[in-house]
Amino acid sequence: MRRMKISIFSLLLIMFCLPVSAQRIVLSDTLKKYDVDYPYYLEDKDASLNFESVVSKTFVKAEDKVPDFLGNLSDAIWYRFNISNKTNETQWFLEVKAGFMHNISIYQINEDGSVKSLTLNVNNHSKHKSVASNNLIFPITILKNSEKTIFIRSTSKTLIRTSMSIGTMQKLYEDKTFTSFGDGFFTAIAVALLLYNLFVYFMLREKVYLHYIGYISIAILHNNLVAGYIQAALPFPDWINTTTVLPVMCFFSILFTNSFLQSKEYAPLIYKFRLPLLLICIIPLICYALGWYRIAILQSATLIFMLCIYWVIAGIIAYRNGLAPAAFYLGGYGILVVVSIVYELKMKGLLPENYWTDSSLFIGVAIESVILSFALANKFNFYKKEKERLQNEAYQQATRFSRELISMQEAERKRIASELHDSLGQKLVLIKNKILKTSLSETKETQQLSEDTLTQNVADAIQEIRNISYGLRPYQLDLLGLTSSIKSMAEDSFDTTEIDYNIDLQNIDSFFDNEAQINIYRIIQECIHNIIKHADAKNIYIIIKKIDNQIKITITDDGIGFSSDENKMGFGLKGIKERLQILGGTMNVDSNFNKGSLFEFLIPLQ
Amino acid sequence: MNIEKIKILIADDHPIFLKGLQEVLEDADNLEVVHKADNGTDAIDLALKNEIDIAILDIDMPGANGLQVAEQILAKKPGVAIILLTMHKAKDTFLKALEIGISGYVLKENAVVDIISAISAVNKFQSYISPEMSSYLLNNKNRNGNDSTLKLELLTPSKKK
Numbered sequence: 001m002r003r004m005k006i007s008i009f010s011l012l013l014i015m016f017c018l019p020v021s022a023q024r025i026v027l028s029d030t031l032k033k034y035d036v037d038y039p040y041y042l043e044d045k046d047a048s049l050n051f052e053s054v055v056s057k058t059f060v061k062a063e064d065k066v067p068d069f070l071g072n073l074s075d076a077i078w079y080r081f082n083i084s085n086k087t088n089e090t091q092w093f094l095e096v097k098a099g100f101m102h103n104i105s106i107y108q109i110n111e112d113g114s115v116k117s118l119t120l121n122v123n124n125h126s127k128h129k130s131v132a133s134n135n136l137i138f139p140i141t142i143l144k145n146s147e148k149t150i151f152i153r154s155t156s157k158t159l160i161r162t163s164m165s166i167g168t169m170q171k172l173y174e175d176k177t178f179t180s181f182g183d184g185f186f187t188a189i190a191v192a193l194l195l196y197n198l199f200v201y202f203m204l205r206e207k208v209y210l211h212y213i214g215y216i217s218i219a220i221l222h223n224n225l226v227a228g229y230i231q232a233a234l235p236f237p238d239w240i241n242t243t244t245v246l247p248v249m250c251f252f253s254i255l256f257t258n259s260f261l262q263s264k265e266y267a268p269l270i271y272k273f274r275l276p277l278l279l280i281c282i283i284p285l286i287c288y289a290l291g292w293y294r295i296a297i298l299q300s301a302t303l304i305f306m307l308c309i310y311w312v313i314a315g316i317i318a319y320r321n322g323l324a325p326a327a328f329y330l331g332g333y334g335i336l337v338v339v340s341i342v343y344e345l346k347m348k349g350l351l352p353e354n355y356w357t358d359s360s361l362f363i364g365v366a367i368e369s370v371i372l373s374f375a376l377a378n379k380f381n382f383y384k385k386e387k388e389r390l391q392n393e394a395y396q397q398a399t400r401f402s403r404e405l406i407s408m409q410e411a412e413r414k415r416i417a418s419e420l421h422d423s424l425g426q427k428l429v430l431i432k433n434k435i436l437k438t439s440l441s442e443t444k445e446t447q448q449l450s451e452d453t454l455t456q457n458v459a460d461a462i463q464e465i466r467n468i469s470y471g472l473r474p475y476q477l478d479l480l481g482l483t484s485s486i487k488s489m490a491e492d493s494f495d496t497t498e499i500d501y502n503i504d505l506q507n508i509d510s511f512f513d514n515e516a517q518i519n520i521y522r523i524i525q526e527c528i529h530n531i532i533k534h535a536d537a538k539n540i541y542i543i544i545k546k547i548d549n550q551i552k553i554t555i556t557d558d559g560i561g562f563s564s565d566e567n568k569m570g571f572g573l574k575g576i577k578e579r580l581q582i583l584g585g586t587m588n589v590d591s592n593f594n595k596g597s598l599f600e601f602l603i604p605l606q
Numbered sequence: 607m608n609i610e611k612i613k614i615l616i617a618d619d620h621p622i623f624l625k626g627l628q629e630v631l632e633d634a635d636n637l638e639v640v641h642k643a644d645n646g647t648d649a650i651d652l653a654l655k656n657e658i659d660i661a662i663l664d665i666d667m668p669g670a671n672g673l674q675v676a677e678q679i680l681a682k683k684p685g686v687a688i689i690l691l692t693m694h695k696a697k698d699t700f701l702k703a704l705e706i707g708i709s710g711y712v713l714k715e716n717a718v719v720d721i722i723s724a725i726s727a728v729n730k731f732q733s734y735i736s737p738e739m740s741s742y743l744l745n746n747k748n749r750n751g752n753d754s755t756l757k758l759e760l761l762t763p764s765k766k767k
Contacts, residue, residue, distance in 0.1 A: 459738075462715050466695060475694065479671055480702050488698040495746075
């Protein structure tokens with residue numbers, strides 16, 4: 001509130017000074033800061049004017065509170081204002097919030113006409129400065145009830161935006177403490193999230209995290225460069241400045257936008273524009289390298305303005321196309337756009353100058369990094385949930401299959417049990433009774449007769465056991481190999497039916513291990529079983545061929561066919577699929593009603 | 607009685623059956639069980655290292671099955687007569703055995719009756735098949751006419767190379 005009052009006060013002052021056509025700042029309170037608003041300036045097209053020639057020239061009043069001379073291609077800008085001191089304090093300071101500026105010279109003309117000049121610039125290290133700070137601070141000694149005329153010359157390799165204010169050291173120090181704390185605090189938030197996302201990147205190896213890190217770190221760098229902190233703390237080369245950093249930030253923001261919004265899928269139009277935009281990012285850098293500083297900063301500013309539109313549209317498109325996290329994205333970049341507008345409005349004098357507007361870029365980047373990092377965490381969570389869901393699904397599928405397997409096993413046991421009990425058991429009961437009966441009979445002939453039938457009964461029992469055992473496990477696989485086993489099985493199966501068959505097998509014994517062999521055997525057995533049971537076929541062809549490095553098994557019949565609806569497939573077909581999956585093979589089923597059916601299996605060699 | 611006895615190797619993984627078989631064989635005067643094995647690999651070792659006249663082999667054995675054992679023995683010692691003793695009353699197994707070149711195929715269920723006849727047939731360089739096996743083979747004619755016996759080469763692709 002106090003700052004606002006100051007602004008209004010200085011505004012009134014300026015209005016009061018208007019008729020004189022010179023800006024006059026009256027210092028009346030040592031605990032107030034006096035902003036040099038709407039300054040009078042002079043363009044120096046090729047930076048050729050010197051102080052002596054400027055004194056007599058006419059200055060014009062700026063339309064903005066703090067003009068930024070964007071689009072003005074002059075190499076140097078001169079400012080002029082008068083200071084009049086009504087207080088007892090003689091030591092005042094001019095603070096220029098322009099750590100990023102190339103070169104600023106101040107000329108003080110005393111009432112007696114003597115001139116004192118001082119030049120400060122980015123490259124001056126602290127020991128050359130009268131006051132070491134991120135802002136450029138010029139001491140002004142002014143006696144009570146006296147007046148001074150101040151001339152200021154600014155040149156810059158980037159933006160010429162000279163936000164000037166006058167105050168006592170106490171006032172400047174007090175304000176500085178608050179600002180530095182705030183800027184440091186918000187920078188720290190962004191840096192902390194940067195580190196967090198760096199760790200996440202190392203964990204997930206997802207490019208989007210890297211793009212976030214690139215974008216936020218450059219944004220932090222940009223803010224600290226604009227505020228002059230970095231130049232004050234580190235010996236930084238002056239080519240790292242707003243003009244060169246902004247395009248890099250834009251570059252990463254384009255990458256981040258596209259990877260975060262998955263624009264290829266959710267916003268194809270945005271995706272199409274990304275390459276030309278990335279290329280445009282290089283243009284300001286080229287201009288800067290060629291020494292066209294004023295053009296370069298104009299391009300950087302235009303680029304960031306274009307990107308504001310790009311971000312917002314990208315976010316809206318992706319959100320509309322169903323990408324929920326795009327809301328976070330819009331929030332994050334929306335904040336950045338809003339604070340940029342706030343900052344510009346402050347510079348134009350439409351918003352009061354206070355900490356919140358002054359450091360709005362710091363706050364904006366901090367909030368943005370929080371929101372985007374929250375979005376990334378959300379995404380991380382989403383991945384985790386998706387993974388869990390898939391795992392769960394796989395687990396359930398496995399459970400379902402093992403349940404089916406167990407019930408199959410039980411059915412099989414039941415079948416074996418009933419075979420043992422009903423047929424073999426009955427036969428043995430019969431044998432036992434015959435033995436009992438034989439021991440009771442008297443004549444030699446009847447004894448001989450029952451011995452013969454007994455032998456036959458036992459032989460039958462042995463055959464029964466043989467049938468059961470062969471049904472459980474094809475003995476041929478161990479004794480004769482896969483090819484012969486398949487052949488025998490097919491022949492034995494069809495010999496008991498009315499089906500004519502034709503079998504053409506290449507020898508494939510040496511291509512598969514035991515487990516694969518039994519799987520192949522069972523697949524063919526299941527097909528044959530189904531054909532005999534359901535197809536009502538007259539002819540069947542079984543062909544096994546080695547083609548390149550896979551085995552092709554073709555089984556065709558001329559039966560009634562079936563609808564190849566996968567949902568209706570029984571456990572037999574499911575079993576075939578499971579076995580085929582283990583073998584890494586593929587299946588092709590073709591069947592039409594009354595047109596027979598074709599099963600084709602391709603199994604890769606091991 | 608100084609007649610040289612026929613030296614026999616028997617191999618079966620069922621100890622009771624092995625013992626029973628030995629008793630049946632040694633009841634005959636001219637037979638002598640010189641070696642016993644309870645698995646295929648031992649059977650091969652014993653047959654190759656020692657002098658034997660006849661090897662009586664079960665088909666289902668751990669290590670190497672009877673067919674493999676027979677193949678190995680015949681490859682090195684073609685003079686040894688092989689009698690397979692088996693539960694398998696199946697055409698394919700029989701054909702495979704025939705192809706290897708065994709001299710006798712005896713069903714286990716009839717072993718007590720058939721084995722002595724088999725040995726004496728083999729001893730006269732004749733072949734022997736259990737009567738029950740031959741009647742099974744004759745009854746089980748292939749309907750389609752594409753009888754496996756006619757396509758023996760399908761079972762022996764390794765020998766076509």
